[in-house]
Amino acid sequence: MLQEQNRDVAKKLGTATLAMFTLPIISFYIGFYYLFSNQADPTMWSGGLAVLMANVVIAGYVISAFSEEEEEMSEEEKRMGANDAAGPRVGAFKQRTD
Numbered sequence: 421m422l423q424e425q426n427r428d429v430a431k432k433l434g435t436a437t438l439a440m441f442t443l444p445i446i447s448f449y450i451g452f453y454y455l456f457s458n459q460a461d462p463t464m465w466s467g468g469l470a471v472l473m474a475n476v477v478i479a480g481y482v483i484s485a486f487s488e489e490e491e492e493m494s495e496e497e498k499r500m501g502a503n504d505a506a507g508p509r510v511g512a513f514k515q516r517t518d
Contacts, residue, residue, distance in 0.1 A: 425491070432481075432484060432485070436477060436480070436481040439477045439480075440474065440477045440478070443473045443474070443476075443477055444470040444471070444473045444474045444477075445470070447466075447469050447470050447472075447473040448466045448467065448469065448470040449466075450469075451465060451466035451469040451470070452466040455469070456469075
């Protein structure tokens with residue numbers, strides 16, 4: 421959470437989690453009391469609406485995750501492998517010290 425990119429991801433995940441919790445419940449009650457109150461089985465129709473809203477939230481999160489911009493690495497970072505510093509270098513990537 422200390423890096424700016426992590427804050428953006430956490431904000432997006434929090435928003436999607438909140439939407440996933442609230443939108444299906446709200447849409448169920450709106451469907452039950454207002455939209456489908458005249459149908460033969462308003463519970464079924466309202467449940468379908470809630471499922472549809474949950475799928476809309478999931479699809480929106482996936483689309484927003486895939487549309488994020490990737491960070492460009494400099495040639496030096498690409499050559500040195502700046503993002504894999506946590507693991508030990510093995511095999512062909514191991515640097516000799518003798």
